[in-house]
Amino acid sequence: MGMTLAEKILARTAGLAAVSAGELVTCTVDKIMATDITAPLTIEVFRRMGATRVKDPESCILINDHFVPAKDIRSADFARAMREFAKEQGIRRYFEVGRSGICHVLVPEKGLVSPGELFVGADSHTCTAGALGAFATGVGSTDLAAAWALKELWFKVPSTLRVELRGSFRPHVTSKDVVLRLIGELGVEGARYQAIEFHGEALAAMPMHARLTLCNMAVEAGAKAGMIPCDDITAAYVTAHGGSVDKAVTPDGDASYAAALTIDISALEPQVAEPFMPSNIRPVGDFRGLRVDQVFIGSCTNGYLEDLRAAAAILKGRKVADGVRLIVTPATQSIYLEAVREGIVADLVEAGAAVTTPTCGACLGGHMGVLGKDEVALATTNRNFRGRMGDLSARVYLANPAVAAATAVTGTITHPEELP
Amino acid sequence: MSEGQILRGRAWRFGDHVDTDVIIPVRYCNMFRPEELGPHAMAGADPEFASRIAPGDLIVAGTNFGCGSSRETAPVALLGAGVGAVVAASFGRIFFRNAVNVGLPIFESPEASAACQAGDQLAVDAARGLIRNETRGLSFTFAPYSAQVAEIIAAGGLVPYVRRRLGLPPERGG
Numbered sequence: 001m002g003m004t005l006a007e008k009i010l011a012r013t014a015g016l017a018a019v020s021a022g023e024l025v026t027c028t029v030d031k032i033m034a035t036d037i038t039a040p041l042t043i044e045v046f047r048r049m050g051a052t053r054v055k056d057p058e059s060c061i062l063i064n065d066h067f068v069p070a071k072d073i074r075s076a077d078f079a080r081a082m083r084e085f086a087k088e089q090g091i092r093r094y095f096e097v098g099r100s101g102i103c104h105v106l107v108p109e110k111g112l113v114s115p116g117e118l119f120v121g122a123d124s125h126t127c128t129a130g131a132l133g134a135f136a137t138g139v140g141s142t143d144l145a146a147a148w149a150l151k152e153l154w155f156k157v158p159s160t161l162r163v164e165l166r167g168s169f170r171p172h173v174t175s176k177d178v179v180l181r182l183i184g185e186l187g188v189e190g191a192r193y194q195a196i197e198f199h200g201e202a203l204a205a206m207p208m209h210a211r212l213t214l215c216n217m218a219v220e221a222g223a224k225a226g227m228i229p230c231d232d233i234t235a236a237y238v239t240a241h242g243g244s245v246d247k248a249v250t251p252d253g254d255a256s257y258a259a260a261l262t263i264d265i266s267a268l269e270p271q272v273a274e275p276f277m278p279s280n281i282r283p284v285g286d287f288r289g290l291r292v293d294q295v296f297i298g299s300c301t302n303g304y305l306e307d308l309r310a311a312a313a314i315l316k317g318r319k320v321a322d323g324v325r326l327i328v329t330p331a332t333q334s335i336y337l338e339a340v341r342e343g344i345v346a347d348l349v350e351a352g353a354a355v356t357t358p359t360c361g362a363c364l365g366g367h368m369g370v371l372g373k374d375e376v377a378l379a380t381t382n383r384n385f386r387g388r389m390g391d392l393s394a395r396v397y398l399a400n401p402a403v404a405a406a407t408a409v410t411g412t413i414t415h416p417e418e419l420p
Numbered sequence: 421m422s423e424g425q426i427l428r429g430r431a432w433r434f435g436d437h438v439d440t441d442v443i444i445p446v447r448y449c450n451m452f453r454p455e456e457l458g459p460h461a462m463a464g465a466d467p468e469f470a471s472r473i474a475p476g477d478l479i480v481a482g483t484n485f486g487c488g489s490s491r492e493t494a495p496v497a498l499l500g501a502g503v504g505a506v507v508a509a510s511f512g513r514i515f516f517r518n519a520v521n522v523g524l525p526i527f528e529s530p531e532a533s534a535a536c537q538a539g540d541q542l543a544v545d546a547a548r549g550l551i552r553n554e555t556r557g558l559s560f561t562f563a564p565y566s567a568q569v570a571e572i573i574a575a576g577g578l579v580p581y582v583r584r585r586l587g588l589p590p591e592r593g594g
Contacts, residue, residue, distance in 0.1 A: 040452060051582070075450050146581075386441070
C-alpha cells in the first residue's frame with residue numbers, strides 16, 4: 001500500500017519504512033518554532049523539565065510577531081525572555097523587531113523550512129508551511145519544550161483528506177475564497193485530526209503566496225496539516241529563498257485516502273464568512289449594504305505583497321469612506337519594504353489607511369486595531385470567533401483583500417466589481 | 421491525575437465549538453501562570469465563571485471543545501480556575517494534546533455530554549473509563565486513552581516524562 005504525503009514524512013522522521021493512518025509514532029522533528037506569545041511559557045516548562053540546553057539550536061526558530069513592538073510592559077517582558085533565551089542557547093534563527101514579521105509568512109520567506117521536513121510550531125497556523133510540501137503542525141508550549149529538549153515528539157499519523165481543485169479563477173477570486181469555501185463544506189471540525197492534501201490543475205495558477213493562504217486555514221476545518229506536494233512552483237520558490245528540495249517527497253499513486261472531494265473554482269464568487277465561525281460562508285453579494293466600522297488587511301493569511309497590491313489597485317485614487325477605519329499590516333519587513341518601494345504604501349496612506357509595522361496584533365485582538373463594543377469589522381484574517389478581535393459584542397466578517405479594499409471605499413461590504 | 425481517583429463535581433454546560441479565544445481571551449495572554457489566568461477562565465463566554473465555580477467542578481461541552489489557537493494558556497486557565505475535568509463530545513486536536521501535557525483531565529463522551537444539564541452532579545472514574553451522572557442516575561463509558569497518551573498521563577504529564585527521558589529525578593514539590 002502506498003503512502004500519502006503526511007505518511008511519507010512521518011515515516012522518514014520516525015525512522016520507519018512505512019507508517020499508516022492511526023499509528024502512533026515518535027518522530028525526529030526538523031524545525032521547531034516559538035513566538036513571543038508562546039516562548040515564555042515554553043521556556044518555563046523547559047526549565048521544569050530539567051533541561052539546560054536545547055538539543056539542536058540549529059533546528060530552533062524564535063520570532064517576534066504577536067505583541068510587537070511591545071504593546072505593554074508584560075509583553076515587553078515576554079519578548080525579553082525569548083531574546084535572552086536565544087542568546088543563552090545560541091539560537092541563530094532569532095528574529096528581532098524591525099527584522100522580523102509574522103512567523104508563518106517569515107518562515108517560507110527566509111527559507112527556514114523546506115519540502116519534506118517535519119516542522120512544529122507553538123502556533124496553530126503553523127500548518128501554513130504545508131504549502132511547501134512539509135508536514136507542519138501547531139502544538140502547545142509543553143510539546144514545544146519537549147521538542148527543544150529531545151528534538152522528538154509523538155504523533156498520531158493522521159488520515160488524509162484529498163482535495164482536488166479544478167477550473168480557473170474569476171476576477172477578484174483568490175485562494176482565500178477557495179479555502180473559505182472548503183471550510184464551509186467541511187465545517188470547523190470536518191477535518192479534525194486529518195491532513196488535507198491539495199491536488200489539481202488549479203494549483204498551477206496558484207503562486208506560493210496563494211498556496212500558503214490556502215494551507216494557512218486548514219486548521220480552521222480542524223485539520224492537523226494542510227499540504228501541497230512539492231512541484232516546479234515549490235522548487236523554484238524554495239530554491240530562490242535559500243531552502244532545499246533534498247528531502248522533498250510526493251504521495252504515492254496508490255496511497256489510501258480517508259475521503260476525497262473536488263472544488264470547481266470556475267464557479268466560485270468571492271466568499272464572506274459571517275460571525276462567529278469561519279465556516280459561516282456565503283457569496284459576498286449576500287452581504288451587500290452591510291455597514292462596517294473597520295476594515296483590516298493583513299495577518300498570516302493575507303498580509304502578502306500580492307495582497308497589498310490587490311488592495312492598492314482598488315484604493316489608488318479613491319478614499320476610505322467616512323466613518324470607516326482602514327488598517328493595513330504588511331506581514332513581514334521585506335514585504336513592507338517592497339510595498340514602500342512599489343508605491344503601495346503611498347497609495348494606501350493617500351486613501352486614508354493606517355499602515356502598521358508587521359505584527360499579528362489586530363487579527364487576534366492584541367493591539368493595533370482592537371474592536372470596541374458592538375463594532376463591526378471586515379478582515380482578511382482567519383478567525384471570527386466571538387471576541388477574537390476585541391470586545392465580545394464585536395462582529396468580524398472574513399474576506400479576501402480585494403473585497404476588503406472595496407468595502408473600505410464604500411463603508412459597506414462590497415464586491416470589487418461593483419465599484420464605480 | 422492519579423489512577424483510581426474519582427473526579428466529582430457539578431457540571432457547567434457549554435455548547436459546540438468553544439474555541440480558545442473564548443476559554444482565555446488574548447488580552448490575558450501576556451500572562452501564563454495558573455493563578456494569573458484562572459480568574460479569567462471562560463471569560464469569552466461567561467466573565468463570572470471563575471468566581472462562581474467550586475473547585476473540582478466539571479465543564480461539559482459539545483463538539484470540538486478547544487478549537488482554534490494553540491495557546492496552552494487555555495487548559496492552564498481552566499486548571500487555575502479549579503476546573504476538575506472537561507467532558508465533551510469531542511475536542512480540538514491541539515487542545516487535547518495541551519490538556520494531556522499539563523495534566524487537565526479530559527474525557528470524550530458524546531453520550532455523557534448530550535445527557536448532561538447544567539448543575540448535574542458528575543463522577544468520573546478515569547481508570548475504569550466511566551462517567552456517572554449521579555443527578556440522573558445514568559452511566560456512560562468512554563474509550564481509554566491510547567498507550568502513548570496513557571504513558572504521559574501515568575507519568576503525570578509531559579514534564580515528568582521528559583525528565584525521565586533526560587535521566588533526571590521527579591520535580592520537587594510537583
